[in-house]
Amino acid sequence: MEKKLLSxxxxxxxxxxxxxxxxxxxxxxxxxxxxxxxxxKYKEIYAQWSPNEKTAFEVxxxxxxxxxxxxxxxxxxxxxxxxxPLFSAxxxxxNGGFVIITxxxxxxxxxxxxxxxxxxxxxxxxxxxxxxxxxxxxxxIKEAFEISEKFDTPVLFRLTTRISHSKGxxxxxxxxxxxxxxxxxxxxxxxxxxxxxxxxxxxxxERTQKLKExxxxxxxxxxxxxxxxLGIITSGISYVxxxxxxxxxxxxxxxxxxxFPDKLLKEFVExxxxxxxxxxxxxxxxxxxxxxxxxxDGKKFIPLVDELSPEVVRKGVLGEELERLPDGKGVKRPPQxxxxxxxxxxxxxxxxxxxxxxxxxxxxxxxxxxxxNAMDTTICMxxxxxxxxxxxxxxxxxxxxxTVAVIGDSTFVHSGxxxxxxxxxxxxxxxxxxxxxxxxxxxxxxFHPGSGKTAKGEETKRLDFEKLARAIGVEKVYRVxxxxxxxxxxxxxxxxSTKEPVVVLSERPCALLPEERKKAKQRPxxxxxxxxxxxxxxxxxxxxxxxxxxxxxxxxxxxxxxCVGCDLCQQVCPFDAIVEEGQNG
Amino acid sequence: MANTKNIIISGVGGQGILTASEILALCAMxxxxxVKKSEVHGMSQRGGSxxxxxxxxxxxxxxxxxxxxxxxxxxxxxxxxxxxRGYLKKEGGVVIMNTLEIYPTTVSxxxxxxxxxxxxxxxxxxxxxxxxxxxxxxxxxxxPRTQNTVLLGVxxxxxxxxxxxxxxxxxxxxxPKTIDANLKAFExxxxxxx
Ligand SMILES: Cc1ncc(C[n+]2csc(CCOP(=O)(O)OP(=O)(O)O)c2C)c(N)n1
Ligand code: SF4
Ligand code: SF4
Numbered sequence: 001m002e003k004k005l006l007s008x009x010x011x012x013x014x015x016x017x018x019x020x021x022x023x024x025x026x027x028x029x030x031x032x033x034x035x036x037x038x039x040x041k042y043k044e045i046y047a048q049w050s051p052n053e054k055t056a057f058e059v060x061x062x063x064x065x066x067x068x069x070x071x072x073x074x075x076x077x078x079x080x081x082x083x084x085p086l087f088s089a090x091x092x093x094x095n096g097g098f099v100i101i102t103x104x105x106x107x108x109x110x111x112x113x114x115x116x117x118x119x120x121x122x123x124x125x126x127x128x129x130x131x132x133x134x135x136x137x138x139x140x141i142k143e144a145f146e147i148s149e150k151f152d153t154p155v156l157f158r159l160t161t162r163i164s165h166s167k168g169x170x171x172x173x174x175x176x177x178x179x180x181x182x183x184x185x186x187x188x189x190x191x192x193x194x195x196x197x198x199x200x201x202x203x204x205x206e207r208t209q210k211l212k213e214x215x216x217x218x219x220x221x222x223x224x225x226x227x228x229x230l231g232i233i234t235s236g237i238s239y240v241x242x243x244x245x246x247x248x249x250x251x252x253x254x255x256x257x258x259x260f261p262d263k264l265l266k267e268f269v270e271x272x273x274x275x276x277x278x279x280x281x282x283x284x285x286x287x288x289x290x291x292x293x294x295x296x297d298g299k300k301f302i303p304l305v306d307e308l309s310p311e312v313v314r315k316g317v318l319g320e321e322l323e324r325l326p327d328g329k330g331v332k333r334p335p336q337x338x339x340x341x342x343x344x345x346x347x348x349x350x351x352x353x354x355x356x357x358x359x360x361x362x363x364x365x366x367x368x369x370x371x372x373n374a375m376d377t378t379i380c381m382x383x384x385x386x387x388x389x390x391x392x393x394x395x396x397x398x399x400x401x402x403t404v405a406v407i408g409d410s411t412f413v414h415s416g417x418x419x420x421x422x423x424x425x426x427x428x429x430x431x432x433x434x435x436x437x438x439x440x441x442x443x444x445x446x447f448h449p450g451s452g453k454t455a456k457g458e459e460t461k462r463l464d465f466e467k468l469a470r471a472i473g474v475e476k477v478y479r480v481x482x483x484x485x486x487x488x489x490x491x492x493x494x495x496x497s498t499k500e501p502v503v504v505l506s507e508r509p510c511a512l513l514p515e516e517r518k519k520a521k522q523r524p525x526x527x528x529x530x531x532x533x534x535x536x537x538x539x540x541x542x543x544x545x546x547x548x549x550x551x552x553x554x555x556x557x558x559x560x561x562x563c564v565g566c567d568l569c570q571q572v573c574p575f576d577a578i579v580e581e582g583q584n585g
Numbered sequence: 586m587a588n589t590k591n592i593i594i595s596g597v598g599g600q601g602i603l604t605a606s607e608i609l610a611l612c613a614m615x616x617x618x619x620v621k622k623s624e625v626h627g628m629s630q631r632g633g634s635x636x637x638x639x640x641x642x643x644x645x646x647x648x649x650x651x652x653x654x655x656x657x658x659x660x661x662x663x664x665x666x667x668x669x670r671g672y673l674k675k676e677g678g679v680v681i682m683n684t685l686e687i688y689p690t691t692v693s694x695x696x697x698x699x700x701x702x703x704x705x706x707x708x709x710x711x712x713x714x715x716x717x718x719x720x721x722x723x724x725x726x727x728x729p730r731t732q733n734t735v736l737l738g739v740x741x742x743x744x745x746x747x748x749x750x751x752x753x754x755x756x757x758x759x760x761p762k763t764i765d766a767n768l769k770a771f772e773x774x775x776x777x778x779x
Contacts, residue, residue, distance in 0.1 A: 329668075333691070549693070
């Protein structure tokens with residue numbers, strides 16, 4: 001069999017392909033993004049980016065009801081956005097298999113919270129599958145489709161950052177074509193009117209009982225008998241961390257962890273002297289075990305907060321640490337906007353204007369950090385627009401004229417449009433800046449409806465932000481190039497002091513897009529003339545926050561490996577100390 | 586597990602760390618070993634600190650390296666070597682560091698200071714410390730983007746993979762146009778033993 005080195009996300013796409021999946025949808029979000037990116041590479045799979053997770057979910061569910069094996073993937077908080085159809089889908093069940101991949105982010109490497117989406121499976125009453133490494137991801141995805149069709153249920157498939165983004169060896173197989181299932185109109189199943197839903201609720205409860213029996217017998221759940229002195233109940237990534245520290249213990253390894261396999265648990269508990277639970281984040285298994293009447297501890301040893309690791313297991317269970325060298329001093333190196341980033345100009349200006357900024361999620365959230373510190377709130381995608389209106393209705397015009405909402409183009413399409421309608425409808429006066437860099441940059445450059453390209457790279461219609469804003473009822477729409485600092489500052493000032501809803505479209509492509517990189521290569525880089533630079537007395541250019549700029553030996557210094565020659569620093573230097581390379585002689 | 590090799594590759598976003606760790610992991614696979622590699626994507630791409638763990642051996646469970654279990658730190662930037670010191674094992678650890686220093690804005694703004702005497706910070710604990718100017722060597726190899734391959738060359742002296750494995754994987758993994766420069770970079774690194 002052929003072996004490949006695959007990340008969990010690559011393995012998920014591969015597994016879906018092997019399982020005969022026809023339709024894959026997603027909205028990007030770390031750590032889930034590469035699932036759809038990889039699924040889109042298979043010609044047999046119809047793959048699309050959706051504007052948000054709810055639409056992605058509903059498209060895939062629609063495809064499943066229509067008879068296709070379908071999959072939707074998202075990061076953990078994405079499932080909050082898609083929670084409404086999730087709960088309905090549990091009642092309708094499926095036709096073709098339907099798998100929902102949630103990629104959770106313990107440790108919050110790139111997320112706003114540490115929610116443990118295993119709870120969604122129990123809440124929505126659908127089976128939960130948790131693989132432990134890339135090989136299992138691929139194998140279990142195929143099982144997930146079988147389970148979905150056999151039990152007429154969506155399946156929640158849970159990855160975590162370390163599974164999604166770790167690579168391991170995977171034995172790959174061929175695709176098995178699965179023809180579309182016949183589509184039948186079944187109103188009492190697919191139309192969840194109260195009268196239908198009441199009946200479907202009985203179905204859901206019966207299904208859960210059947211799945212519980214299945215959980216006791218499926219090979220996804222297994223007992224590994226080892227040393228009988230210590231038994232460990234675990235699932236997902238926690239299993240491999242535990243194995244690292246206790247390679248010889250006995251394990252109850254859960255791959256299908258909800259509904260909970262009660263009989264298997266009984267057998268396991270009776271076979272070992274001492275049992276503990278090792279699980280990351282929430283006491284999800286522990287609550288089930290305790291509910292079944294066993295006094296087995298988990299969170300007593302393993303912290304609920306933060307990511308699990310072998311070292312946390314060792315410390316928690318054994319109270320030991322490996323002998324090691326002391327930690328070294330790490331210089332603070334927070335993520336930064338890229339050299340030439342279109343967001344730099346906007347945040348530099350908002351800092352200069354001392355604006356109150358309701359912010360949003362994307363690369364531009366870095367505007368919250370020094371040197372700008374130009375952000376007051378960041379809640380969830382889309383909330384910048386509505387938060388600004390909240391500030392407006394609470395504090396009135398004198399405050400609102402100093403306030404702006406800042407939102408990325410992908411985020412605006414995701415969930416900012418309804419907020420803008422809220423402002424206009426309710427006679428608000430907020431200014432909304434849409435940072436149109438043509439791409440979903442933060443998650444690694446995915447197309448969205450404002451990009452004009454599909455997930456497969458085909459040309460498509462491009463959403464016209466100006467027309468949209470006008471259709472919603474915004475009468476003042478400005479367009480600016482954020483790299484023209486003075487001009488755009490003037491527009492921002494004007495927009496904020498206009499007592500009506502205003503949209504400022506800040507248009508410039510992300511500096512990492514291929515065309516922009518090409519342009520940067522052809523442009524001369526900038527250098528500092530040390531004799532003209534006033535150094536620490538000025539620091540004007542440093543306030544831009546361009547990563548290519550730093551202070552060395554008391555003078556500004558431009559790192560040539562990083563500079564893209566965008567000329568922002570030249571615009572802000574009051575002493576003409578920054579010039580094109582070759583002109584410093 | 587006791588017989589796995591644990592390599593920590595660290596640096597700053599954009600330095601080619603993920604390609605380097607991929608090459609290392611593919612070499613391990615080519616040698617018939619079990620291998621896992623782990624890193625976090627996302628915010629770290631924006632000039633932040635980046636680390637990739639590569640573990641290989643007969644059987645590898647967790648993709649994460651425990652503090653105190655690291656065999657080698659391969660650092661693409663000086664301060665990024667020191668940050669991970671606590672991951673090195675107490676006896677017999679090795680650090681290979683690029684002498685390149687990348688100052689973050691936090692230093693320019695006076696919010697933090699760049700660490701000093703980094704080599705000494707390792708040597709005083711008896712760690713075998715190798716500092717190399719990979720920027721210079723990569724230019725010698727004909728392409729400044731081959732810094733990561735220079736560093737892999739140095740690392741290759743501390744791992745018993747066959748020479749052919751390295752060459753085969755590098756050829757397979759780097760952009761076709763850059764194969765020659767990368768192989769030269771690898772040789773330049775491999776010639777450094779102390
Ligand atoms: C509900 C939800 N889905 C996905 C994400 C992940 N995510 C964070 S920001 C972002 C979009 C960023 O794109 P854009 O608004 O265009 O800003 P840019 O990064 O391009 O500056 C995404 C997908 C999230 N945080 N929450
Ligand atoms: S990826 Fe693009 S949008 Fe994000 S910080 Fe870099 S240049 Fe700016
Ligand atoms: S020209 Fe100035 S602002 Fe632009 S990338 Fe170079 S150093 Fe940064």
